[in-house]
Amino acid sequence: MTDNVEQKDIEDLRERFLNRDFDEKEFEISAEKTISYARLCGETADRFLDENHPDFQASSTFVASLSGRRVLPQDFPKMGLGMDAGKGVECLQPVRPGKKLIGRTHVHDIYTKTGRSGRMVFAVSRIEFYDEDGNHLANSDSRVVMREKSK
Amino acid sequence: MLLDLHTHSIKSDDGRAKVENYCQWIKAKALPLDGFVLTEHRQFDDESDYSALAEKFGLCILKASEVETEYGHVLVYGVTPELQKAFDFASTHLELAVVLSESKKHGAMAVPCHPGRPKVGMFAHTDELGIPEGVEIVEIHNGGSRDQEDQIAIDNAEALNYRGIAGSDSHIVSHIGRCATKFSRNINSINDLVEALKAGDFEAVNLKTAG
Amino acid sequence: MSIATLSDVEFGVELPTFEPDTSLKTVGTFAELVGWGGARFSDHEAARKEGLAGAMVPGILSQGYLVAMIHQWAPPAEIKKIDTVFRAPVIADEPHAINGVVTDIDDEEGLVEVDITVTNEKGETRVFGTASVKLPQ
Numbered sequence A: 001m002t003d004n005v006e007q008k009d010i011e012d013l014r015e016r017f018l019n020r021d022f023d024e025k026e027f028e029i030s031a032e033k034t035i036s037y038a039r040l041c042g043e044t045a046d047r048f049l050d051e052n053h054p055d056f057q058a059s060s061t062f063v064a065s066l067s068g069r070r071v072l073p074q075d076f077p078k079m080g081l082g083m084d085a086g087k088g089v090e091c092l093q094p095v096r097p098g099k100k101l102i103g104r105t106h107v108h109d110i111y112t113k114t115g116r117s118g119r120m121v122f123a124v125s126r127i128e129f130y131d132e133d134g135n136h137l138a139n140s141d142s143r144v145v146m147r148e149k150s151k
Numbered sequence B: 001m002l003l004d005l006h007t008h009s010i011k012s013d014d015g016r017a018k019v020e021n022y023c024q025w026i027k028a029k030a031l032p033l034d035g036f037v038l039t040e041h042r043q044f045d046d047e048s049d050y051s052a053l054a055e056k057f058g059l060c061i062l063k064a065s066e067v068e069t070e071y072g073h074v075l076v077y078g079v080t081p082e083l084q085k086a087f088d089f090a091s092t093h094l095e096l097a098v099v100l101s102e103s104k105k106h107g108a109m110a111v112p113c114h115p116g117r118p119k120v121g122m123f124a125h126t127d128e129l130g131i132p133e134g135v136e137i138v139e140i141h142n143g144g145s146r147d148q149e150d151q152i153a154i155d156n157a158e159a160l161n162y163r164g165i166a167g168s169d170s171h172i173v174s175h176i177g178r179c180a181t182k183f184s185r186n187i188n189s190i191n192d193l194v195e196a197l198k199a200g201d202f203e204a205v206n207l208k209t210a211g
Numbered sequence C: 001m002s003i004a005t006l007s008d009v010e011f012g013v014e015l016p017t018f019e020p021d022t023s024l025k026t027v028g029t030f031a032e033l034v035g036w037g038g039a040r041f042s043d044h045e046a047a048r049k050e051g052l053a054g055a056m057v058p059g060i061l062s063q064g065y066l067v068a069m070i071h072q073w074a075p076p077a078e079i080k081k082i083d084t085v086f087r088a089p090v091i092a093d094e095p096h097a098i099n100g101v102v103t104d105i106d107d108e109e110g111l112v113e114v115d116i117t118v119t120n121e122k123g124e125t126r127v128f129g130t131a132s133v134k135l136p137q
Helices: A007-017 A031-041 B019-028 B051-057 B081-086 B096-105 B149-160 B190-199 C024-033 C044-049 C059-073
Strands: A023-028 A082-091 A100-115 A118-131 A136-147 B002-007 B035-041 B060-069 B072-077 B109-112 B137-142 B163-167 B179-183 B202-206 C078-086 C096-106 C111-120 C125-134
Touching (some): A007 A100, A031 C024, A082 A118, A082 C059, B002 B060, B002 B072, B002 B137, B002 B163, B019 B035, B019 B051, B019 C096, B051 B060, B060 B096, B060 B190, B072 B096, B072 B190, B081 B096, B096 B109, B137 B149, B137 B202, B149 B163, B163 B202, C059 C078, C059 C096, C059 C111, C059 C125
Parallel strands (some): B137 B163
Antiparallel strands (some): A023 A100, A082 A136, A082 C078, A100 A118, A118 A136, B060 B072, B072 B109, B163 B179, B179 B202, C078 C125, C096 C111, C111 C125
């Protein structure tokens, strides 16, 4: 991959990498951790803070803090330091602390644009979270922006 | 007539606003806008037809484009099928000279936007690349500007005798109408808008500071 | 006013703004909790050496503040989707405001769309996005 990415390179990347699971990881989520998370975010609702609440659950965006072993596939081209350009979370069912989560990661989108810091390549890495029974609980998208090196 | 000349909808990769919600917002908040122009990133949205929404809400909704050149981002008003064949709107490597000349040739108007912004603004590149020929109008108020970005745009536009437009550069509903452009004539179509721009018949308004 | 049901929500209403705790101590604790220990989240000087304006608030903490604001406004609200764009760094120890406004109400689905932003003292948007929130009918 050259320093300055052409549209064709992006098409090639999309062809090679989109929508293919490249990582699977298990997560053990403790109540102590999700409660601390909620508290530091400023949550006030008891269902996120009180372990004894009948609907006790992790904060809606807690899954955004869970990373797979890799953000992008191992053979994804190196295009400079990746920066966090945005996060998206889709909550399908509550995530219950104390239960095991399985996260499967794929590249969901790749595109380019120019911004205040120059021309950039964006890759959206999505982790789909499931419980042990295979119920799909949440999706967490990370938009990684890779800044092209200056000419 | 007051139009926000720079807005993005969910058609843009980083846009999060539905066009209907823009309309509802303008009416609910009694914004002084008479309409807005959707300037989606690196594309011209051929598909969408907003005429029913325009009629329902009594607003003028027009479509344009925001393309990317070596001098930064450029709004293109008056996009035609022929102009879309003249250069690749999706490219991030367009030449400003080509965008300007082809726009002119096809009866459109190309306007560098947020020109005071680092990297994506025209005046960030003029020291290195020179003053481009053919620019007549630049965006001097942009709703997303930070620090001195608008002032850099205003000062340079004045020095180079460019006229100035304004737009909110909204990506979410509640950011529409932060900046807009006032026309003394009625604008009902993209052709009306291009004619008014060519005639210099407008004034940039910064509604963020208008109170 | 605390929101309990969808019928309490009006289009265009602003959610009560809150000023989050962006102190370096809290930010550092959060970064450590999620395993993002690193100078850029806990040390202004070290962050400046990396070319930043100071130690940063992790994007997911900004997202957490935004969700907390929604729950403060409407305790029974279920976040169905949240999407945030990090436009510029949120710097620790600097005051920021967490803002939201209702921009769509879907009565049939019981969903409310909220524009969400994190702004600094100059009123500049550092983070923006939208949240789709389900409320009891």
